Every structure is written in C-alpha cells, then in structure tokens.
Amino acid sequence: xxxxxxxxxxxxxxxxxxxxxxxxxxxxxxxxxxxxxxxxxxxxxxxxxxxxxxxxxxxxxxxxxxxxxxxxxxxxxxxxxxxxxxxxxxxxxxxxxxxxxxxxxxxxxxxxxxxxxxxxxxxxxxxxxxxxxxxxxxxxxxxxxxxxxxxxxxxxxxxxxxxxxxxxxxxxxxxxxxxxxxxxxxxxxxxxxxxxxxxxxxxxxxxxxxxxxxxxxxxxxxxxxxxxxxxxxxxxxxxxxxxxx
Numbered sequence: 001x002x003x004x005x006x007x008x009x010x011x012x013x014x015x016x017x018x019x020x021x022x023x024x025x026x027x028x029x030x031x032x033x034x035x036x037x038x039x040x041x042x043x044x045x046x047x048x049x050x051x052x053x054x055x056x057x058x059x060x061x062x063x064x065x066x067x068x069x070x071x072x073x074x075x076x077x078x079x080x081x082x083x084x085x086x087x088x089x090x091x092x093x094x095x096x097x098x099x100x101x102x103x104x105x106x107x108x109x110x111x112x113x114x115x116x117x118x119x120x121x122x123x124x125x126x127x128x129x130x131x132x133x134x135x136x137x138x139x140x141x142x143x144x145x146x147x148x149x150x151x152x153x154x155x156x157x158x159x160x161x162x163x164x165x166x167x168x169x170x171x172x173x174x175x176x177x178x179x180x181x182x183x184x185x186x187x188x189x190x191x192x193x194x195x196x197x198x199x200x201x202x203x204x205x206x207x208x209x210x211x212x213x214x215x216x217x218x219x220x221x222x223x224x225x226x227x228x229x230x231x232x233x234x235x236x237x238x239x240x241x242x243x244x245x
Contacts, residue, residue: 043083072130072195074122075185085178088171092179095172096121099161100237103172108162110232115241116160122183124195129180131196134189149177 080086095102097120099112118126136149147155150173154165166173187193216228223240224230230242 040083072122072124072128072193074120075183079185080182088175088178089182091172091175092177092182093120095176096179098237101235103163103166106157106161106163106166108164110236110238111161111241112238113156115238121180125197125199127198128183128193128195130183131187131191131193133177133181133184134187135192149180153177 080089096113096117099114100107100110113121116127117123117129119128121127121129132152133149136152137146139146140152142155148168150166150168153173153176154168157163157165166176217226220228220243224243225240228242228244230244231239233239
C-alpha cells in the first residue's frame with residue numbers, strides 16, 4: 001500500500017510539473033504572438049500614416065496650384081514592402097498579368113486583366129487601376145446600385161472574361177485589391193486622377209468601314225492577326241488577344 005501510494009505520489013508530482021511547464025510554454029507562446037501582433041500593427045499604422053502624409057501633401061499642392069493634375073504612373077516595384085501586404089501585392093500583380101493561367105476556373109475566354117488594363121493596370125487612358133480603391137464604393141448605372149471595388153472586379157470576371165466571380169473574401173480577391181491599393185499610394189483618397197478610364201471617342205465621327213479595314217491592316221493586324229484571331233502561347237494563353245467577335 002505504501003509502495004502504491006509512493007508511485008501515485010510520484011506520478012502526481014510528474015503530472016504537476018508537466019502541467020506547470022505546459023502552462024509556462026503556452027504563456028510564453030501567447031506573449032510572443034502578442035508581441036509579433038503589436039509589431040505588425042505598428043508597422044501597418046506607420047504605413048497608413050505615411051500614405052496619409054503623402055495624400056495631404058498632394059492635396060495641399062493641388063490647392064495652391066489649381067492647374068496641377070494627378071497623373072497615372074506605375075510606382076517603382078522596389079516600394080513593395082517585404083511583408084504580408086507586399087506578398088499580397090505581388091500576388092495581385094501576378095494575377096493581373098497572368099489571369100487565365102493563375103485563375104483558369106474563373107476565366108472563360110483566356111484573357112488577362114492586362115489585356116484591357118494595359119501596363120500592369122497602370123497606363124493612363126487604358127482603364128488604369130490607380131486611385132480606384134479610394135473612389136469605390138460608387139454608384140454604377142449599369143447595375144442600378146452602389147458597388148464595392150470587389151463587386152466591380154467580379155463584374156470583369158463575369159462579363160469581360162466570360163467567367164466566374166471570385167469569392168469576395170478570398171485571398172486572390174484581397175491580393176487584387178492590395179495591388180490596386182499599392183498602385184494608388186501617391187494619390188489622395190477619393191480623387192479621380194487624370195487618365196482614368198479610356199480615351200474619349202468623338203461620337204460625331206461618321207463610321208467608315210473601308211477606312212477601318214485599312215487602318216486595321218496597317219496598325220493592328222501585326223499583333224491581333226490578319227482576321228483579328230489573336231496570337232497564342234503554347235499553353236493556349238494569349239500573346240495578343242483576339243478582337244474578332
């Protein structure tokens with residue numbers, strides 16, 4: 001009986017020691033996680049303050065120089081931060097240029113975002129993304145309702161790309177919005193930059209199919225093909241998209 005008691009007592013001491021150790025390790029782990037969270041939060045706040053400072057400087061310059069226009073340009077890729085946000089930005093850039101390859105289940109016609117949004121989504125008068133996160137949510141007459149930036153992106157997937165919408169909270173959707181936010185780093189919130197959208201077409205021009213055919217042969221066929229069929233890579237993705245149809 002004494003022997004049995006001794007064994008149980010020893011087991012109890014060992015179990016107690018292990019429990020204390022486990023609690024200590026867990027406490028250390030939680031402390032370390034909280035410390036990491038605080039560092040990441042501080043870095044994120046610093047980044048936001050930096051962007052707010054840049055936006056304030058731009059607005060001040062615009063107020064003192066009314067003729068100043070906000071122009072669209074691609075920021076230096078060296079400004080992409082080396083953290084989780086930066087990883088999302090790079091993923092967004094990859095999706096923009098290789099949409100069909102990266103998201104084949106969501107693209108039905110082999111197009112990439114940059115088939116329309118030229119220059120990495122950052123070319124003036126070619127539907128640039130610069131400033132877009134600061135303009136949305138916005139009312140769009142097409143749907144007769146206010147759209148978020150995520151819903152606008154899905155509009156392209158469902159119509160322009162003849163595909164399927166991304167989940168609104170998915171990592172890939174967040175990556176695209178993160179990339180657009182990075183493109184917009186030098187633009188103040190809510191201000192539409194010069195070069196937004198496409199070049200305006202003079203609606204007073206008279207259509208001329210003969211002249212159009214001549215211009216297509218001279219200016220467009222070298223990339224898009226003699227009959228507008230496009231050019232393809234070996235994996236069936238576009239080099240230059242088809243314009244026929």
